[in-house]
Amino acid sequence: MSAETLEPGTHSRIAVASTPETMRDAGAFVAQAWVRPLDGSEVKLARRFGETEDEALDALREAIEVHIKTVSKPSAPLGEPVFTPASEADQTILSAREGMKAFAALVYRSYRFVAPGSDAANDRVLSGSDVVPGTVVDGFVSAIVDHLQAWVDKTGGREVEPAMWLSLYSDYTLFRPVLESLAAAVWVLGPKDGRERVKNATRLLATELSQGKKFADRVRRSGQPDEEAEKVNRGLDRILTEVCTKMGFDKTKMSLPIDPSSLPDKASRFIPGSNKQFYRLWAICSAHAHAQLFAVMRHGARSAGTGPHGDWTYVEADSEMFAEVVRFAADGLNVLSKLLNERGHSLDAETGPRPGGEAAEPRSSDA
Numbered sequence: 001m002s003a004e005t006l007e008p009g010t011h012s013r014i015a016v017a018s019t020p021e022t023m024r025d026a027g028a029f030v031a032q033a034w035v036r037p038l039d040g041s042e043v044k045l046a047r048r049f050g051e052t053e054d055e056a057l058d059a060l061r062e063a064i065e066v067h068i069k070t071v072s073k074p075s076a077p078l079g080e081p082v083f084t085p086a087s088e089a090d091q092t093i094l095s096a097r098e099g100m101k102a103f104a105a106l107v108y109r110s111y112r113f114v115a116p117g118s119d120a121a122n123d124r125v126l127s128g129s130d131v132v133p134g135t136v137v138d139g140f141v142s143a144i145v146d147h148l149q150a151w152v153d154k155t156g157g158r159e160v161e162p163a164m165w166l167s168l169y170s171d172y173t174l175f176r177p178v179l180e181s182l183a184a185a186v187w188v189l190g191p192k193d194g195r196e197r198v199k200n201a202t203r204l205l206a207t208e209l210s211q212g213k214k215f216a217d218r219v220r221r222s223g224q225p226d227e228e229a230e231k232v233n234r235g236l237d238r239i240l241t242e243v244c245t246k247m248g249f250d251k252t253k254m255s256l257p258i259d260p261s262s263l264p265d266k267a268s269r270f271i272p273g274s275n276k277q278f279y280r281l282w283a284i285c286s287a288h289a290h291a292q293l294f295a296v297m298r299h300g301a302r303s304a305g306t307g308p309h310g311d312w313t314y315v316e317a318d319s320e321m322f323a324e325v326v327r328f329a330a331d332g333l334n335v336l337s338k339l340l341n342e343r344g345h346s347l348d349a350e351t352g353p354r355p356g357g358e359a360a361e362p363r364s365s366d367a
Contacts, residue, residue: 089323118344133201172288183263190270
C-alpha cells in the first residue's frame with residue numbers, strides 16, 4: 001500500500017513476516033518498516049531479508065540507520081501486527097467502493113425501462129428497433145454493474161468490512177471493462193442529436209457482430225460449431241440490416257469494427273476535464289488485464305534490495321495509482337447516470353427486482 005503520514009514523534013513501524021513460499025522453504029525471513037527519511041521526503045516502505053528473523057531485523061535496522069538516514073523507533077513490539085491509519089488514497093478507494101456498492105445494488109434491485117416521450121423512446125422510433133440504441137446501452141450498464149459488484153466482493157474484508165484487499169493485477173483487470181463499457185455508453189448517450197446516438201450504437205452493434213462472426217468461424221473450423229452463437233449472429237445481422245435501411249446508413253461502412261482503444265477518446269468530449277486521462281487509465285487497466293508484467297511493475301509500488309539469495313524486487317499494489325483509476329471511474333459514472341436520466345433510461349426500484357436481480361448484496365467469497 002502507499003505511504004501514510006506518521007504520528008508526530010514516530011519515525012518507523014517495524015513488523016516481521018515470513019516471505020512467499022519459495023523464500024520460506026529456503027529458511028529466509030523478511031523484516032519491513034514504514035520509515036520517514038530525515039530529509040523530509042515521503043514515508044517509504046523498507047524491506048530486508050535474512051536467514052533468520054534476527055538477521056532480517058538487523059539488516060533492516062542497518063538499512064534504516066545507514067542507507068535511508070533515519071531513526072528506527074518501533075511503535076509496537078517487534079513481530080506483532082501494526083495497524084496504521086488509512087492513507088488518503090485508501091480512504092478514497094473505500095469511499096468510492098461504498099458508492100459503487102450502492103449503485104450496483106440499486107440497479108440489481110430495479111426494473112429498467114425507457115420513459116415514454118423521452119429521447120430514448122424517440123430514438124427507438126427513429127431506428128425502428130428496441131435494440132438500437134436501447135438494449136445496446138442497457139448491455140453496457142449491465143457490464144459495468146456486474147464488474148463493480150465483482151470488485152466490491154473481491155475487495156471486501158475477509159471477516160469485517162471495510163478492510164481493503166488490493167491485488168497487483170485483478171483490481172485493474174476488473175476496472176478495464178468498467179471503463180470500456182462506460183466509454184461506450186457515454187459515447188452513445190452523449191450526443192444531443194438522436195441520429196448520432198443511433199449511429200454510434202449501430203457501430204457498436206456491428207463491432208459485436210464482427211467479433212461474433214470471428215468466433216463462430218474459428219469454432220466451426222475446429223469441428224465443433226456453436227449453433228447458438230451462429231443463431232445470435234444471424235439475429236444481429238438482421239437487426240443491423242433493418243436499422244441501416246431505415247436510417248439510410250451504408251451498411252458496409254457501418255460494419256467496420258471499432259477499436260476498443262478508441263472508445264476513451266470518443267467519450268472524452270462528454271466527460272469534463274478527462275482529455276487523455278481516460279485513455280491513459282484505460283491503457284493501464286488493459287496492461288494488467290493482459291498480464292503485461294513490466295507495465296504492471298512500472299505501475300506498482302516497488303521495493304528493492306539484496307538478500308542471502310541475491311538481489312530482489314518486491315512489487316505490490318500501489319493504492320495511490322489505483323485511487324486515480326477509482327476516482328476517475330466514479331466521476332465517469334456520475335456523468336453516465338446524468339446522461340441516463342436525461343435520455344430517459346429509467347430505474348423503477350418500487351417494482352421489485354428484475355430476473356436475476358436478487359443478488360443486490362455483496363456475494364459471499366465462500367459461495
